[in-house]
Amino acid sequence: MTPETIGLIALSPLLAFLFIALLSAYQSGSRPLLLNRLALSAGAGSILVSGILITQLILQGVQTIQVLHIADYAWFIRLDQLSITMLSMVSVIGFFVIKYSLKYMDGDERQGAFTGRLAATIASVQLVIIAGSLSMLLLGWFITSVALNRLLLFYPNRSGAIIAARKKFLMARFSELFLVIAVVAVYQEFKSDSLEVLFAQLQMQSGPLSFRLQLASWSIVLAAVFKSAQFPLHGWLIEVMETPTPVSALLHAGLLNAGPYLVIRLSYLIQLNPDVQTLLIAVGGFTALYGSVVYMSQNSIKTFLSYSSAGHMGFSLFMCGLGLYPAGLLHLMAHSIYKAHAFLSSGSIIEQQRANKVRPSLRQGNTGIIILALLSSISLFFGFAYLFQTDLKGDTAMLLLGIVIILGISYILVNAWDSDSSKTFKARAFAFALTVLLAFFSLEAVLHHLIEAQIPEVSLATTPLIAAFAVVLVYTLVILGQLMPIEWSAGLKQAVYVHFKNGLYVNTVFDRLIGTWKLGQKKN
C-alpha cells in the first residue's frame, strides 16, 4: 500500500465520526435510526482499521505520513507501536460505548445529539493519538475538551452538570495553555513540530537542556497533570456523573488517558529533565495514594469509580516519572478496559450485594501467619522475577514497581491466610495471587518488547529516585496499616474518616472559589 492509502485508511474512522457529528445536527431528536446505524458502523470500522494498521505496522514498520501541506508547513500522522496500540484500544472502547448508548439512550428526546457528540469526542481522541505533528496534537487536545464539554452539558439545565462543566472548563484551558507553550517552545528550538524530527533531535541531545526545551518539558507535564485530573485539580472528575453513564465510561476510559499518553509520547523529552520526572513522581504518586484512599470511603458507585480513576491516572504518571513507560502504558490500557466495564456495569452493584450473604471471612490477627504471608509475597515475586529473567538489580525503577506489586500480593495472602475461612478458600486465594503475578510478568515482558522502539532507555537521576522511594515507602505503610491488626482510637478513626471521605475538602474549597453555591441560585 502506498503511504497515501494508509494515511487515508488511518484517517477514515476519524472522518466518519466527524461526518456523523455533523449529520447529527439534522437528526438530533428521538430514535435517530440512520445516525445510530452509521455511528455503530463507524465504531466497528474503526476496529477494523486498527487491525489493518497493526498488519501494516508489522509488515512495513513505523510510518510518518504527510496528510496536509500548506506552504512550508506540513502535517503528519504518525503510525507507530504506541499510537496504534492506543488507537486500537480507543476504537474498542468507542465501539462498545456507542453500542451501549443506542439502547441506553433510547427514547431520549435528544438521542441524535447525544450520538453526534459521542462521535465528535471519539474523533477528537483519535486525532490526538495519531497526530504526528505537535500542532495537530494540540488541535485534537483542544477539540477533546470542547466535545467533552458538549457531552457534560447534555442535560443543560442540571445545575450539577453546569458546575462540573465549569470546573472542567477551567482545567482544560490551563492544560491547553501549557500545551501551546510547549509546542511553541519546541517549534522555536527545532523549527519543526514533527514528532519524527523531534525524536531524532532529542536522541542526539547531549549536555544541559536549552531553556526552551526545559520550558517545553515542564509545560508538557503540567498539561498532562491538568488534563488527567491530578490532585488538587480533580474536582470536576468526581462530579461529572451529571450526564448519562456512557459518557462517564468514555471519559474515564478514553479521555482521561490523554495526560499519561502525552507524557509517554514525548518521553524522549521528559527523560532529559530529571526535575519534571520528580514532579511526575510527586504529583502522580500522591494522587495515586489520595485517590485510592478516598475512594474506599465513597458511598456512591460512580463517585467511587471516579476517585479510583484519578488515582490510576496518578499511578500511571508516577510510573512515567520512574521512566517505566511500558508499564505506564500497560496500566493506562488495562485501566481503560476495566473502567469502561465498571461504569457500564455500575447498575449491577446491587446484585453483587444480594449475592454477598454467605458467612464473611473474618480476620484472626495471627501475627505469625501475617508475617508468613508477607514473606511469601516477597519470595513469590522474586521467584517469578527469576523465572522471567527480569533484571531487578540493574533496574531500580522496576524494583520499586515490584514493591507495589508485592504489596498487592500481600493484601491477598494476608487477608486469605489470616482468616477463619476454609482451606479451599485459602488455597484458591493463593492460586489467584499466582495468577496476578503470572499476568503481571507476562504482560510486562510483552509490552516492553512491543513499544521498546518508541521509548528511550532510562536511567533515573538521584532526585526523582529519592522521591520515588519516599512514595513507595508511604504506600508500604498504607498497606501495612490496612493489614496489621492495629486498633486505632475511636476519635482518630472518626477524624481520619471524615476528612478523607470529604476528599480533604479540596473540592469544597474549589466550589467556593468558582462560586458553585452562587451559580445554583441563578439557575433555580
Place this chain on the structure above:
Amino acid sequence: MNKELLKTELQRACAKVAPYFPLDHFVAVNPYQAYADKPFHEAAAELKKQSGLNFTLEADYYLKKYREQYIQASDLREALVRHGMHTDLDQFLLTAESQKTKTKSTDRFPTLASVADSLSEKTWAKMIKKRISHWAASYFDTKQAIWKSPFQNLGLYEAWKAEFALDRSLELSGLKNSRAFVRSLPSDAFTALNEGLEKLGIQETELASYFGRLLYQHSGWSAYIAQTDWDNRLAGKEDTQLPEFLAILVSCERALLEAVEIPNLMQQWEKSRTHFAQKSTQVDPLLILQEAFELAYQRQLKQQFAHAKAPSEAAQIKVQAAFCIDVRSEVIRRNLEKVDKSIATLGYAGFFGMPVSYTPLGFESAQDQCPVLLKPTYQVTEACSIEDHVEAENRTWRIQLKKLKYYFKSSAISCFSFVSPLGLSFLPKLVANSFAWSRPLKNPNEAGLSKAWLDQRKATPNLEGISFEQKLSLAKNTLKGLSLTKGFANWILIVGHGANTTNNPHATGLDCGACGGHAGEVNARVAAGILNDKSIRQALTSDGIFIPAETLFIAGLHDTTTDEISLIYDSEWIAGREREMLELKLKLNEAGELARKERSLSLGINPLESIDKLIKRRSKDWSEIRPEWGLTGCSAFVIADRKRTSAIDLGGRSFLHSYTWQDDAEFKVLEGIMTAPMVVTSWINLQYFASTVDQKHFGAGNKTLHNITAGIGVLEGHSSDLRIGLPVQSIHNGTEFQHEPLKLNVLIEAPLEAINRILEKHQSIRNLVDNGWIHLFQLDENGKVAHQYHKNLSWHKEVIASTSHTQIEELVA
C-alpha cells in the same frame, strides 16, 4: 412550647412519611398511605399548598385526551358536579388551559433555608441538602463502601452531631461557625428539636406544616428512615430515627440563624410564614380534569364488562394453573386459555399464602418471602441432603473469594497491583456483556452455585421448620383462598413470578411484591410441596376437601420479562406421565409466544423482526433501559371467578383474584382479599400514580443518571437526595406516558351487604374507598357492573345505556 403537644405533632408528622424499601427488595409502597383518612382532593390541595407536591399531570395531558375524545364532555360535566362546581364547560376548559401545575416555591410553607436563599446570593437550601444526603448515605451504608463509617454504632442524631462537629465542609462553603455551632447543640435529639423550634420562633399551629415541608424536602432519605423505623417496630425495637432526623433538619435550619450572618433573615422568615397562613386553598381545575379522566376510564371498563361474551361451556379441565394477581399474569393467563380450552387459570396473591422466611443455600441471612405487611412465620431452607451441605460450603468459599478479589481491586494501593495485571481481562467481559452473551454478574440467586447442583436441586425445599398442623392450615387457607376446594384437575400449576433483567438497579421492583420483592419461586415450591404431601391430603378430607391421587401440584416460575414459564419438579413425580408433561410444556411455550407478541407492541418492537429473539435479548442486555413494563398501566382489580373476565382483553392492566362468593360461607375469604391483596394492589397502583404525577418527590428520575448509593437506592447524578419510587423510563416510553395516572378500580362479585359488612369492620379500607383512593364497583351475577360505591356504605346503581355513557341513579344499599 408544650412538650406533650410537640411530641404528638412530631409523631404525627413522622407517621405521614411512607417507607421506602431498599433496592435489594424494592417493594411498591403507597406514598400517600397516611393520608387515606382524608378525601383524595383534600389531601392533594393540602400537600400542594404545604410542600408543593403534585397530584396530577399538567393540563395539556388531559386536554389532549379530551380533544381525542377519550375524555368526553359528559365525563367532565360529571366531574364538575362532583366537586360542586356549576361552571359552564367551555368556561372551565379555558381556565384549565391557562393553568400551570408548577407551584411557585414562595407558595409553599417556607423553610429558613429557602428564605435565606432569597436574601443572600447563595443557595443554602441546596448546600445543606447535599451535605445531609452525603452524610445519610455514609451513616446507612453497610454494604457498599469499602471503608465503613465509624459513626454507625451511634444513634442517628448523636452520629450526625459527632460527624458535623468534625466535618469542615459547611464551614468551607460559607456557613462560618458551623462546627462550633454543632458542638454547642444539646446531646439529646428531642431537646435539640425543641430548642431549635423556639429559636426559629415556630408556633404550635405551624408545626405540622413546617415538619411536613422539611420531611418532603428530603423525601428520599426521610422515606428510607421511615423504613428503618418500620423494621425496628416490627422487630420490637425503638423507632425514633425519623424524629431524630427531623431534629437534625431543624438544627441545620437553626445553624443558618446562628452560624452565619444573613441580614433581615428573621424578619423575612416571619413574613413568609404569615403570608403562608393567609393563603387559602381553592379547588384545583387539574383535579377536576383528573377526575374526568378516571370517569372516562371507568366508563370504558364498565362497557367492557357489559359487552363481554358469556364464556363458552368449558371443556373438561385437565390443567389448572394458579398465577399471581399481578397485572402481568393477565396477559399470559388469557393466552394460555386461548391455546388450550382444557387449561383453566386462577389468580391469587403471588406468595400463595406461604409467609416464609427463606434462607438460600449457604447464606447466613434469610429473606422474607411475603408481603411487607406481614412478618414471616415459617423458616424454610434449601439444605437437606449431604450434597446440599457440601455445596453450601462450596458456595461460601466461592463468594468469599469473589469478595476478596473485589476488596483487592478496591482498596488503597492494592488496586494498583490489580489493574496492571488483570485490567485487560475485562476485555472479554466487555465483549460478551455488550453482545448480551453473558451478564456482568451471575444472577444472585445462582451466584456461587455449581450448575450440577442447580440441575439436580430437589423441587421441594426443606420444610422441617413447618409443623404438620401448620402445613395443614396453610394448605386449607390457600385452597379456600383460591376458591379451589373441589373439581381438582390432574395437573395444578402454582406459578410464581420474577423478572429477569440485567444491570438494572431497580430489578427487584419488577419481582413479586407479594413475595417481598423477590421472585415467587420459593413460595410456589413450598405450596406445591405441602399440597403434594399425602398425609396433608389425607387430613384435608376431614374438611371435605378431596384431592384425587392423580392430582399433582407443580411449582412454576413465570419470567415476566420473557414470558417463559419454567416448571420445577423432581423427575420421579411424573413417572409414567412424561408425555402429558411434554404436551403441557409445549402449551406453555405457545402461550408465551402469544404473550410476547402481544407485549411487543408496547415495547416498541417492529413486528417484522423476530419478536421472540428481541424480547429474550432484552432480559440479558446490560444497556437495556426498559427491559419490561412491570406493572405499568395497572388500573383495575377484579375479585371474581375467572369466567367473568376470561372473555375480556384487559390489556395487562388488571389484577385478577379468583373468588366465588357462593363458596364463601361467612365471607371470611372476601375479608381476607379486601384487607390484604386489595390494599397491596392499591399500594402498587398509587406508587405508579405518584411516580407519574410527581416525579420530583416520588419518582427516581432519569435512569441514565442513576448513581447507586449506600446499597440502598439511587442518586440522580452526583449529589441529589435519595431518589425513591419509579424511574421516568419505567413509566414513560420516551414519547408519552406508558402509565396512565388512574386510581385503582376494584370490581367485586359479592353481595353488597357482605362488602359493606367488611368495610364497616375495617376502618382502614373503608377510608380508602370513602375518600376516593380506590374506586369500588360490584359485579352482578351476569358479570356486569351493577353498583358503584359512593360513600358511607351507600352505592349507586349503574344503568348501562345504549349510548356510550353511563347514567346514574341513586340507590341506598
